[in-house]
Amino acid sequence: MSQGLIHHIELYVSNLKISADFWGWFLEELGYQVHQKWDRGQSWKLGETYIVFVQAEEKYLDVAYHRCRVGLNHLAFHASSRQQVEEMTSKLKDRNVRILYEDKHPFAGGTDHYAVYFEDPDRMKVELVVPSQG
Incomplete structure (x- = not known):
């Protein structure tokens, strides 16, 4: 459905x-x-x-777009695993994509939220996150 x-x-x-x-x-x-x-x-x-x-x-x-103004803040996508988050993080870095909250990666969203946050060309925040286990 x-x-x-x-x-x-x-x-x-x-x-x-x-x-x-x-x-x-x-x-x-x-x-x-x-x-x-x-x-x-x-x-x-x-x-x-x-x-x-x-x-x-x-x-x-x-x-210019800004994620802190009224409107869309970010898009978040499910990752299949922590390994996929790490592989994607490496690929993003290879493509010179700005990783957000890099000093807290991969737990910038909290200790139970494994994700990579980055920006698209218009500086929209994008997130790839492992679904919670609980």
């Missing part, structure tokens, strides 16, 4: 090519596949859920 599950998420980005390169790599590592592609957007799908990235219009690029 899919009632209550997220159908899709649509995010406007400042540079579609840069965001598609960043998100495409990450989402495909998690098992997503390209779903749709058009001149001003692209989406990836896993199961019945898809994530869409759309190029923001030039007239709206004067105000």
Whole structure:
């Protein structure tokens, strides 16, 4: 049953090519596949859920996104294991992606919350977290 599950998420980005390169790599590592592609957007799908990235219009690029303003703070994805979190952390570093709370990694969310936090090209926070055991 899919009632209550997220159908899709649509995010406007400042540079579609840069965001598609960043998100495409990450989402495909998690098992997503390209779903749709058009001149001003692209989406990836896993199961019945898809994530869409759309190029923001030039007239709206004067105000940069900030996760502490009203609106979306971050997206969090399930990891399959602690090993996947560590492998992804290493890959993110290899790609020069900014790791957040690196001094507290992998327990920045608390001792029972094993995760890596990082930023996308527009500085949105992204989290890859191991589901709790309890």
